[in-house]
Structure formats: C-alpha cells, structure tokens
Amino acid sequence: MGRRLSLIIVVGVLLHGYVGLRLIPALSDTAGAREALWSWLLLSCAVIIFGMRNRRGAAHGSRAVLTWAALIAMGFFSLLLTSTVIRDLLLGGYWLASYLPFAWSRSVEGAQARVAVMHSSALCVVIVAVLALMKGVYNARRRAPVVDVEIPIPNLPLALDGFTIVQLSDIHVGPTIRKRYIDAIVDTVVSLNADLVAITGDVVDGSVPNLQRHTAPLSRLRATHGVFLVTGNHEYYAGADAWIAEFKRLGLRVLLNEHTVIRVGSDALVLAGVTDFSGEHFGPSHRSDPVQALDGAPESAALRVLLAHQPRTGPAADAAGFDVQLSGHTHGGQIFPWNFAVPLQQPFTAGLVRCGEMWMYVSRGTGYAGPPVRFGAPSEITRIRLVRR
Template sequence: MATLQTWIAMPASPRHAPPLRFLIVATLILALLHAYIGLRLLPYLPVPDWVRGLGIAWLIFSWLVLPLTLLSRFIRHRGLADALGWVGALTMGLFSSLLVFTALRDGFIALVWLLLPERFEPDAVVWSAVAVPLLALLMTLIGFLNARRRARIVEISIPLAGLPPALHGFTIVQISDIHVSATIKRGYLNAIVDAVNALEPDLIAVTGDVVDGRVAQLAAHTAPLANLKARHGAFFVTGNHEYYSGEAEWSAEFARLGLIVLKNRHQVLEHQGASLVIGGVTDYRADQFVPQEASDPHAALAGAPTDAAVRILLAHQPRSAEAAATAGFDLQLSGHTHGGQFWPWNYFVRLQQPYVAGLHRHGKMWVYVSRGTGYWEPPKRLGAPSEITRLRLVSAPPDSYRPGTADYDHNSSGA
C-alpha cells in the first residue's frame, strides 16, 4: 500500500507551504462567498428544482476544490496533481466572475430600488439572476481562449537621450510571468521560445515568475529555455514565485540551462564599440525568504563603469523603481502585475504597485511593465493580453525628458 509520503511531497521549508491558519481562514471566507452567490442567485432562477440542485452541488464542489488547488504542487503523483490543478484553475476563474457579477447585480438592483423606486421592475430580479451565470460562463470561455493562445508580440521604442549610434536599434526581448505549472507545460513554453528566437534579439530578459512548483516536478517542462538565443545571451532575475518554489534550486537549474542569473549584480556588455550595463535584482520581497538576498539596485550597479552608455535593470516588481532611479539606472524592465490579468482585478493592482502595465517615466528613468507571457492560476485573460515584448533602444534629443510622462504608445502583433 502506498504511504502518505508516496503521494505527498512535503515542502523543503515551512515558508514554501501555505500556513494552516491561512488555509482555515481562506476556507471559511470561501464558504461565505459561495453561500452569498447561492442565496442571491439560485432562489430567483426560473428553472426546475433539479437544476437548482445542480447549482448547489457546483457551489459546494467549488468551495471544496479551491483550497485543495493551493496544495496540488505538494502531491507527488503528477497525474493527480495536474488534474487537480486544471480543475481548480478553471473553477477559480468561473467562481471569480460569478462573484463579481453577483455583487454588481445586487448593487444595480439596490441602486434602482433606492433612487428610482417607480422604475423598479420585479422581473429584473429574475432576468438578472439568469444573466449572471451566463455572463460568467461567457467571460470564462473567452478568457480561457485568450490565455491559452501564444502571447502576442508587443513592439516598444525606448527613447534615450545621448544614446550612441552603436546602440540605436539595440533590441531586448522580454518575457515574464510564464508560471510553468499544472496548466502550462513544455509545449506552451516551446511556442514562446520559438517566437522569441524568431525576433533575433540582441538580448533576452526573463523577469521572474517562470515557475510554480519544484524543480523535480517541472524541470522537464522548463527545458526549452535552454534553446533561447540572443547575441548577448539571456538574463534572468527571480520573482516571488521562484521563492515559493525553491529559489536556490531553480536559480541553479536556470543557470544550467544557460540563463545568466543576476542577483544584485550586473554585467557589462560591449556592443559595436559601445558599453551597456545590464543589472538585475532579486525579488522586492526576497529578504522575507532569504534575508541575505534583499533586493538592492545600488548593489546591482556597484562597480559599473561610469562611462557606460546605458544602464538597464531587470527587477521583477515595478515598485523597485524608486530605488532603481536613485541608483542611476536609465531603464527598468519588470513584470509581476500581469496587467491585472482579467477584469476587474486590474484596478486592485494599483493598490500595491506604482505601475500596472506599459511604459512609464519615473523621474529620469523609464519603467516598462510587462503584462506577462503566461498566466497565474485561472487560465483566463480579459483586457490584459499576454505579451512577448520587443524593446528597441532609440536615440532621443537631449531635451526630450518630460517628468511624469506615462504609457508611451506601443504597437503589437502576433497570434
């Protein structure tokens, strides 16, 4: 008979597993939210009782499976873990839309009833209860199709004053937040690598959150990263999910695959007679996992030649920008936000990060935030398409700096 250890892979550190208290609290909150959806929708649906019963059964199933999804990475049996991951991710996406539309429905009904009681129609309670699950299903389907297709190519020009002619047109292809996991595997990553290589970049920047799971589980699926090709190589910085998944092991694995891992350090590149500094920092909250790896843009630039034409920082989270600008970088490339991934969560990202997506000006430094090349948990993208970003350095006149400029125009193409 299989032992418990045969089926469950215990985390190497308690930091890698969700705390028991968190799981209990999350389960209780999810119970309340599922009950809210059921009480506000099911009694008003004009359907037979057996259909209403199916609705209750789905809500109970959803409530039970969502907490289990958080633990799927610790299941040794990969078939079971992947199945649970897929079911949980799809369920999470549908539940999210159901919750949002149920709340919007209640808000709309309450607003009409309070402000325009003479216009309130009881039938609206019925048809709106029908509309909510239909809209949730439609958004989940469209979001799934958007998430599962290969990321589009986004073209960005970065205007830099004083850029030497040798670096005009220097291209960086950025990929970020792929989240190789139960639902994103080798085939998905192969398509990304092929698209990146087709762009023939001078440099490739991988700005963190490549994985969700341990090396033993996912190494076969991250192997395509070894095929990344660029004139000056592919550079990697850690994201918060690498620390959730065993950062030391993953950094070693990525180095084995040929990526240049930058942890609060830099490399100087010579390109047609001009020098360029490419620096990288650990994740903004890395010190919560490894105290000696606190993110430090100043350390990443320490010892760099003062006459370097351009200083570029790879930093997973946009909120590294303040320290990066102070340190003296000209451009920061980040990810982490997913652009919100799907509505309405893009509005909540702004509560934590200074920038959500696109090109922004932070003092004298440019910040570009990728919407991510994969997705996290729900295979769902709406209003925030995934991207493979091709950034091109271009010369700008000395007086082109304008404080506060944000969301520089860009074009996109791709599948």
C-alpha cells in the same frame, strides 16, 4: 495548511455563499432547482480548495484532470462573482428609483416587472460569466503575442539606436503550463533575433524535480548578447537556490544584485539585475539592492538598464541612477477587475511609465498564475526597442 491559505479559503466560502444568496432565489422556482444550484456551489468550493492546495508543481493522471478542473472553477467563480457584484450595483439603482415620486415600478405592473428583471438579470450574470470564461481560457492558453514597445532615450549613441530587448516575465511553469507551452514561446523568441533576452522572474511554480523537464526548452533561447534572468517571488516559494543552479545549467545568466557590461561598437550598456523585492524574507543574502547591482559599473556607460521582478523596486532603482527598469509581477491584473487591486501593492500595473527620471516597463506576463484564464489583461512577449529621442 498555512494561516494565509486558510483565510483565503474561508473568504472564498463566504463569497460562494453571497453568490448563491443573490442568484439562486432569482433563478429557481422549485426547491429541487435550488438544491441543485447550491450543490454546484458546494462542489465549486471543494474543487477550488483542492486547486489552492495543489496549484504548484506537477500532477499526473486523474490528479492532473482534477487540478485543471479546480483551476478552471477558480477562474469561473472570479468572473461570476464580478458579474454578480455588477448586477447588484445596477439593481441598487433600480431599487432606489422605485422610491421616486410617481415611480412606475411601484405599480402592480412595476412589481411584476421587478420579478422579471431579477430573473433575467440573474440569468444574464451566468451567461456573461460563461462567455467571459471561454474568452479568458482562449487568451491564456494561446501563445502570447509579440508586443512592440519603443523607449525613447535622450542622447542615446547611434550604435545603440534600435537595440532590441525581448522580455519574458511571469511564465509560471506549473500544473497547467508545460513543455509544449514553453516550446511555442521559445520558438517565437528565437525567431525575433533580439540583441538581448531578459526574463524578469516568476518562471516556475514548483520544484526542480517536478518541473525540470518542462523548463528544459529555455536552454534553446538565443540572443546576440545573451539571455539574462532575475528571480521572482515564486522562485523563492519553490526553492530559489535550486532553481538558480538549474537556470545556470540551462545556460541562462542569473543576475543577483550584479551587472554585466554589454559593448556595442565603442559604446557600452550596463545591464543589471536584482533579486526579488521580497527576497530578504528568504535569507539576508537575497536582499534586493539596486545600488550593489551597479557597484563597479563604468561611469562612461551610455545606458543603465535594470531587471527587477516587482515594479516597487522602481524608486530605489531611480535613486541609484538607472535609466530603464524592466519588471513584471502584476500580470496586469490577469482577470478583470483585479487590475484595480494591483495599485494596493505596486506603484504601476502595466505598460510604459515614468518613475522619477527613469523609464519603467511593466509586462503583463507571458504565462499566467493559477487559473488558466486571462480576461482584460492579455499576455505578451515584449520586444523593446531603444531609440534616440
């Protein structure tokens, strides 16, 4: 077990203890109930640890059921933890109010009310977490909706006005995202009749032998000018060289710090792609390099578009002279409130933003990572339309 995973597990156990200490005394009046609730938290710890250690690749039979249970438990605990923290913040305000002069809560009736508030608020936390889990699982497991985005480009040639790029990102084929899930995505993309399809990394969470059957539907993707892909960090965790070969076998054009020129009438669009921002940690040949990706591109091209998995490639891409960057990686936070943690690592969380002189679109992702839960950050199949400003 890696040191990072061990640290995550220790922190997870401590957070389970925090939730138990904050909720169980308020919810239980008998020792038996307390023991039952603590037992549930211990079981949650155990299955989440199993899920952390088996969150990539394929699982079958009882192991698959246990993996599903572990990942659902992980998502539920995230929501329960968030609700518990919010409850404690509200109770902190209530507690401070009790120290005001002539505060009603310092009376006998107020003391009784405090007990009732502790009990009802703890019960409310559990109910809110359960309802949020149900909504989150629905959001994650449904086929991602199509989101339309227009990117205004100054002096865009008429031939490229209305050029459409369908972006997929962060599909994460793995323990809970399988062939049927991918088939639905591919059917939708094909129906959009895009000029170009761009896949901005993190397609898989597992090895080629384990997931080859489930990524096979990607071979059906079609677009007027082709289907292009760049690597994400999860490709490197799973074996990037093997997956690059598999993606090529499926008919996808993998851009590794390189570009292609797409001609529409007498005008040209340069489409480039870079390896993941962290790729150099897996080998010097995979260092992300937007400058190299543009090497030899025609100066007369009307537009330069970069596919880069992580938004933090943006400053280098802007300096290299790109007009648009399409990225993913963040999942938009996936489960509230983790969207507030994304800026600790990435410059942007989701949506269309300006990065220097360049436009950047950050997808919330087409699938999900880990828990099959999305709450506050819906998935998307993005249809990007280039328009004249």
